Amino acid sequence: MSEHSPTNQSAKQAAIAAIDTEFEALIALSKDIWDHPEPGFREHRSAKLTSDYMSSLGLKPRENVAITGVVAKVETGRPGPHIAVMGELDSLIVPEHRNADPETGAAHVCGHNIQIGNMLAAAVGLSQPEVLEQLNGTISFMAVPAEEYIEIEYREQLRESGDLEFLAGKQEFVRLGELDDVDISMLTHANVWEGRSLRPGVSHNGMIAKTVRFIGKSAHAGGAPHLGINALNAANLAMQGIALLRETFQDEDHVRIHPIITRGGAAVSSVPANVTMEMFIRASNVEAIQDAEAKVDRALKGAAMTIGASVEISTSPGYMPSKFDPAMSEIYDESVVELLGESGTGRVPHRTSSTDMGDISMIMPTLHSYTSGVTGRSHSDEFEIIDWELNVIDAGKALAMTVIDLLANDAIRGKKIIGQFEPLMSREKHLETIRAFQRTESWDGA
Ligand SMILES: [Zn+2]
Known part of the structure; x- marks a missing residue:
């Protein structure tokens, strides 16, 4: 027929x-x-x-x-x-x-x-x-x-x-x-x-989502910041780290990572001890998403280590x-x-x-x-x-x-x-x- x-x-x-x-x-x-x-x-x-x-x-x-x-x-x-x-x-x-x-x-x-x-x-x-x-x-x-x-x-x-x-x-x-x-x-x-x-x-592109929490230690922001651990600084450093990874992503993988800070601190006079971020990691294939994710996790942990904070990373599957x-x-x-x-x-x-x-x-x-x-x-x-x-x-x-x-x-x-x-x-x-x-x-x- x-x-x-x-x-x-x-x-x-x-x-x-x-x-x-x-x-x-x-x-x-x-x-x-x-x-x-x-x-x-x-x-x-x-x-x-x-x-x-x-x-x-x-x-x-x-x-x-x-x-x-x-x-x-x-x-x-x-x-x-x-x-x-x-x-x-x-x-x-x-x-x-x-x-x-x-x-x-x-x-x-x-x-x-x-x-x-x-x-x-x-x-x-x-x-x-x-x-x-x-x-x-x-x-x-x-x-x-x-x-x-x-x-x-x-x-x-x-x-x-x-x-x-x-x-x-x-x-x-x-x-x-x-x-x-x-x-x-x-x-x-x-x-x-x-x-x-x-x-x-x-x-x-496909994507995955992360919510991230940096945990530091509060202290007097003017009088005694040396007694605190600044979770906002850790988050800032993580943003820089993620941005500097850009050259390692290949054009054909269309990698896009867009983090935001959803909570930057509680009061200006206190060292931020609880700072949260959300981000999507996107790419055109699963391998590239996995590769970008491993690098992002490294940037988050590297930032925590520099500042002496700890970090909780929750990952969710977005879309394939x-x-x-x-x-x-x-x-x-x-x-x-x-x-x-x-x-x-x-x-x-x-x-x-x-x-x-x-x-x-x-x-x-x-x-x-x-x-x-x-x-x-x-x-x-x-x-x-x-x-x-x-x-x-x-x-x-x-x-x-x-x-x-x-x-x-x-x-x-x-x-x-x-x-x-x-x-x-x-x-x-x-x-x-x-x-x-x-x-x-x-x-x-x-
Ligand atoms: Zn739609």
Whole structure:
């Protein structure tokens, strides 16, 4: 059977027509989530909206997956690959944004609300009987919590109470086995550039997080600093040490380390005895993250030793680096050309930010596309969505059409994608690697 048989086209036309009938409802739902932003693992209202909408399509959503996630599975009844179409539920917290929640400061300044819209648009198209009868395999629609790595203290509490192990939604989905039988994943994220286009990403840095506490000894800051141990000086020295390591990082590894001091001292007249820092260590591959981490730990301990302080270093796995599947991106391009013309395609080159879609890309072929039609700096008070049709409707159609290309004609193209894919790590190794980043160490520099 040809890869471009007419069956694909009739299924695609049926999916597109169904999505068009839900045009208003899908945009209204995406705007409703925009108007009611909820940060990660708190997205109860957004999850309920998603679940209710899935039910209205005749799907049977499961709720409370990884606290707030929602999953609905559609079976074609014929064997074939299992594809997950994902959307992220969570907002950021930027109280300065015009649409921020007055109580929590939450705001959708990364546009994740449109992801739920385009994931549900794909669900509309792909749940039509005349579409499903032409496909093989299984499709799951997943609203995933907590992509943004924020509110770490709150999430640590959830970890301590046993509600989660990892602080990011997709890692929790992996841990809970939600992706055990999934072969391929896809998602569309908003991004800022001119024009109307849907451009798959290539790769992202991964990252780990550290919280650091330097412990010194308080004393009169003017009268008797020789009796104290200045924890702020140790932290300052650590910042210098980390900065001076820069020349040892190789350009192709895209290493970025950005520490902040979160508590610099208690009172100016007393030698600071308790100083805390937080930092992310980012790089484009796991080995480079491990290498940078070892050097950072050396800088922290070296600073403690110089001053005679002690240091506690708590490390948490952030996200794995992303490597998105080039062959999937090419199949996706075909639908984008159909929808938007040649000018609608392109690639988003390597990004030094991070996403937990990286974790998924380590273990299965993954498409992470970006849609234009938003303005202002992402994660800032300026961020706005201006082209809802592109972000929700066209992006949803492109996802649905790509799933059809992968699962139609006995899923010949889907099977090829899976056969060609070389995982960067096995599923077991993935969990082992992120668990290995989770640890706390105390070191006495005196
Ligand atoms: Zn985002």
